[in-house]
Amino acid sequence: xxILKKFNFVGGRVLKTGIAVFITALICELLGxxxxxxxxxxxxxxxxxxxxSIRKAYVRFPASAIGAAFSVVFxxxxxxxxxxxxxxxxxxxxxxxxxxxxxxxxxxVLTGVAMISTVHDHYLSSFFIRLGTTLTGLTxxxxxxxxxxxxxxSKSIKAKIQRLIVETGDLIEGRGTEITRHQPLHRETRAxxxxxxxxxxxxxxxxxxxxxxxxxxQFDRKDMRNIHYEFKKLTxxxxxxxxxxxxxxxxxLHLPETKxxxxxxxxxxxxxxxQDPDFAMDESHDxxxxxxxxLLRHEVDEREAKSHRFSEETVIYYExxxxxxxxxxxxxIHKFEIRHQKLLEKSLEIS
Numbered sequence: 573x574x575i576l577k578k579f580n581f582v583g584g585r586v587l588k589t590g591i592a593v594f595i596t597a598l599i600c601e602l603l604g605x606x607x608x609x610x611x612x613x614x615x616x617x618x619x620x621x622x623x624x625s626i627r628k629a630y631v632r633f634p635a636s637a638i639g640a641a642f643s644v645v646f647x648x649x650x651x652x653x654x655x656x657x658x659x660x661x662x663x664x665x666x667x668x669x670x671x672x673x674x675x676x677x678x679x680x681v682l683t684g685v686a687m688i689s690t691v692h693d694h695y696l697s698s699f700f701i702r703l704g705t706t707l708t709g710l711t712x713x714x715x716x717x718x719x720x721x722x723x724x725x726s727k728s729i730k731a732k733i734q735r736l737i738v739e740t741g742d743l744i745e746g747r748g749t750e751i752t753r754h755q756p757l758h759r760e761t762r763a764x765x766x767x768x769x770x771x772x773x774x775x776x777x778x779x780x781x782x783x784x785x786x787x788x789x790q791f792d793r794k795d796m797r798n799i800h801y802e803f804k805k806l807t808x809x810x811x812x813x814x815x816x817x818x819x820x821x822x823x824x825l826h827l828p829e830t831k832x833x834x835x836x837x838x839x840x841x842x843x844x845x846x847q848d849p850d851f852a853m854d855e856s857h858d859x860x861x862x863x864x865x866x867l868l869r870h871e872v873d874e875r876e877a878k879s880h881r882f883s884e885e886t887v888i889y890y891e892x893x894x895x896x897x898x899x900x901x902x903x904x905i906h907k908f909e910i911r912h913q914k915l916l917e918k919s920l921e922i923s
Contacts (some may be wrong), residue, residue, distance in 0.1 A: 584721040589618045592716040596709050605705050606690065612682050613709030622718040623784040628675045629710045635676025636706040639664045639684030644699050647691045660684040679706070723785055725778045726799045732775045733802050736809060739768055740816065741846030744895065747819050748839025751888060752832040756824040765813075765820050772810065779803055801909040805902060812898050815891045825884045834863050838892050842899065851903040861896050864889055 596614040600607035617632065619625045642663045650656045664684050668677040683706060691698045743764050750758060782799060827835065841857045868889035872882075882890070 584723065585618060585620070588716050588720055589615060591720060592618060592709075592713040595716070596712045599708055599712065600705060603704075605701055605708075607705070609683055609686060609702055610705035610709040610712075612686070613679055613706050614713045616679055616682075617710055617713035618717055621723055621781045621784040622714070622788050625714045625717040629714050631673050632676035632679045633703075633707060633710055634671075635664075635668050635673040635680035636683045637703055638667050638671075638673070639680035639682075640687055640699050640702040640706075642667070643684040643687040643702075644691060644695045647688055648695055652688055656688055657685055660688060718788065723781065725782045725785075726802075729775060729778050729782065729799060730802050732771065732778070733805055733809070736768060736771055736775065737805070737846050739764070739771075740809065740812060741843035743768065744816060744819070744846075745839045745843040747816070748835055748892075751819070751822065751825070752827060752836045754824060754826050757820060757822075762820065765816065769813065772806070772813065775806060779806065797912055798909070801905055801912075804905050808898050808901050808905070812895055815894045815898075818887060818891050822884055822887060827885065827888075831867060831885070834860065834867060835888060835892065838864055838896075842892070842895060845899050845903075850906055851899055853899065853903065861893070864893055864896075868893060 592614040593611050596610045597607040600610050613632070613636065617625055617629065619628060639660070642660045646656045646659045646663070650659070661681050661684070664680045665677055668674060668680055673680070683702060687698065687702055743761070746761055746764070747757075750756070750761065779802075786796065837860045841853070841860050845851055845853050845857065868886065871886045871889060
């Protein structure tokens with residue numbers, strides 16, 4: 573693992589693919605089987621998690637059998653011709669779709685198409701050899717994924733969430749500055765917002781991978797507890813971005829100078845809290861929130877007699893107050909996290 577850290581271009585998944593290909597080719601050579609089909613299967617079977625490899629292996633084997641069967645049938649009927657390649661590919665894709673074997677369609681098509689040029693008169697033996705090589709590739713890749721370099725996404729998840737929180741604070745301040753200075757939404761601000769949303773989806777994918785790994789491997793209790801709190805933070809950040817999205821969607825408007833100053837102070841204070849490791853909010857932040865709530869109540873009371881719809885000004889105050897409430901939740905989660913860490917360390921010392 574120290575070598576992997578030194579050479580970042582060689583990740584765990586790349587190394588596992590190389591190991592799986594080598595072992596698969598070696599087994600096929602010992603058995604006298606052509607390694608090409610087994611190696612193709614081994615390459616595409618390495619998944620981000622061992623659970624995915626096991627689940628998809630159950631799909632890819634019957635799918636490969638379908639591809640091999642079509643290859644034998646159409647080769648017998650039409651020989652090694654362009655029509656055969658087309659029929660094998662199309663028939664395999666349709667069959668996999670109808671039988672809900674989509675995860676194995678790629679392996680099945682590659683197996684079927686690659687078989688065409690190698691099948692001559694020994695149709696039955698070719699069919700079973702292809703099944704054997706496919707099964708070898710699936711088995712080796714699944715075992716390598718399960719036993720070699722156990723995937724652990726916890727550090728990556730934690731680092732990405734921390735970066736996401738800091739970037740969110742910068743985004744809120746940037747959008748708040750645009751609003752208070754009567755500027756329209758900048759293209760850069762929208763681009764940052766969309767980037768953060770994509771980053772959040774990527775983190776959620778890593779979280780799903782990590783949960784799957786917990787089902788197959790034993791993890792340290794402390795690490796699991798830490799990641800559990802990271803999951804909670806990510807859930808709250810998803811809610812924060814819902815409110816940020818509403819701020820991004822607002823049209824340009826003109827705020828009076830006194831109100832604009834309160835909004836500007838609020839977004840700066842929110843940014844400061846997001847960049848604090850403890851999500852701490854000082855007394856000055858509470859004072860700004862109090863002023864913002866007064867503006868919100870006044871605006872709601874004033875608009876209530878005229879219309880049931882909120883004005884853009886009301887939306888600004890409401891969204892900032894909502895983000896403040898979520899900040900308080902992040903602060904509470906962090907306190908619980910520290911408390912549980914101390915309790916866990918004490919229990920480990922006693923045991």
